[in-house]
Amino acid sequence: MVSSGSTALDAIVAKLKSSDDPKRRYEYVLWLAKKLPPAPREIHCEANRVKGCVSQVFVEPQLSEGLLQWQGDADAQITKGLLALLIQGLSGLSPSQVLAVDPAFMAETGLQASLTPSRANGFLNILRHMQAQAAALADG
Numbered sequence: 146m147v148s149s150g151s152t153a154l155d156a157i158v159a160k161l162k163s164s165d166d167p168k169r170r171y172e173y174v175l176w177l178a179k180k181l182p183p184a185p186r187e188i189h190c191e192a193n194r195v196k197g198c199v200s201q202v203f204v205e206p207q208l209s210e211g212l213l214q215w216q217g218d219a220d221a222q223i224t225k226g227l228l229a230l231l232i233q234g235l236s237g238l239s240p241s242q243v244l245a246v247d248p249a250f251m252a253e254t255g256l257q258a259s260l261t262p263s264r265a266n267g268f269l270n271i272l273r274h275m276q277a278q279a280a281a282l283a284d285g
Contacts, residue, residue, distance in 0.1 A: 154234030154250065161254040171259040174226035181229040184218040193217075197270040199263050200224040204232070204275055208282045211239050215275065223260075227268045235275060240283035244276055 161170050188205040195202040202224060204217035215232040219225040235243050248269055251257070257265050 153237065154246070157230055157234050158250050158253050161256065164255070167255070167259040170254070170256055171223070174230065174256065174259075175222055176226070177229035177233065178219075178222045178226035181218075181225060181232065182216070184216045188216060188218065195267075195271050195274040198224065198267040200267065202228055202267070202271060204228060204271065204278070206275070206278045206282060208240070212237055213240060213243060213279060213282070223264060224267060227256075227264070228271055231268075231271055231275060235279075240279040243279035244283070246272070246276070248272055 161173060164170050164173075184203065184205075188203050190203070193203040193205045195204060198219075200219050200221040202217065202219040204215055207214045207216075214236050217228045217232055219228050235246065251265075251268060251272075256268070260268070
């Protein structure tokens with residue numbers, strides 16, 4: 146297993162990995178989307194918009210006592226679920242821990258079997274955007 150440095154992210158990856166059924170993995174991602182708390186309208190700005198996604202995706206970090214908390218929103222349920230997976234998995238980490246997350250964990254989830262290539266690419270773009278935001282906060 147690729148360790149992400151996040152026990153929350155590792156737990157999500159393990160849960161997804163434990164199912165051989167692509168439909169159940171997809172349902173879990175949709176369930177995560179439903180659990181994502183509503184984001185305030187103010188996060189819908191250019192600085193928080195994830196580029197390279199077919200869907201409209203916005204994510205915003207808050208740094209408190211050296212740890213990141215995230216909030217976000219997406220206009221498509223499956224994309225919202227992927228965003229929720231990353232928000233849940235990367236919250237409570239320091240910026241350097243977020244930067245150390247290896248995108249290879251995505252392959253371990255088995256989600257590629259359920260996602261279109263553009264969604265899989267969007268998932269990677271969301272992670273990269275969150276890492277760029279974490280880097281900016283680490284430097285700031």
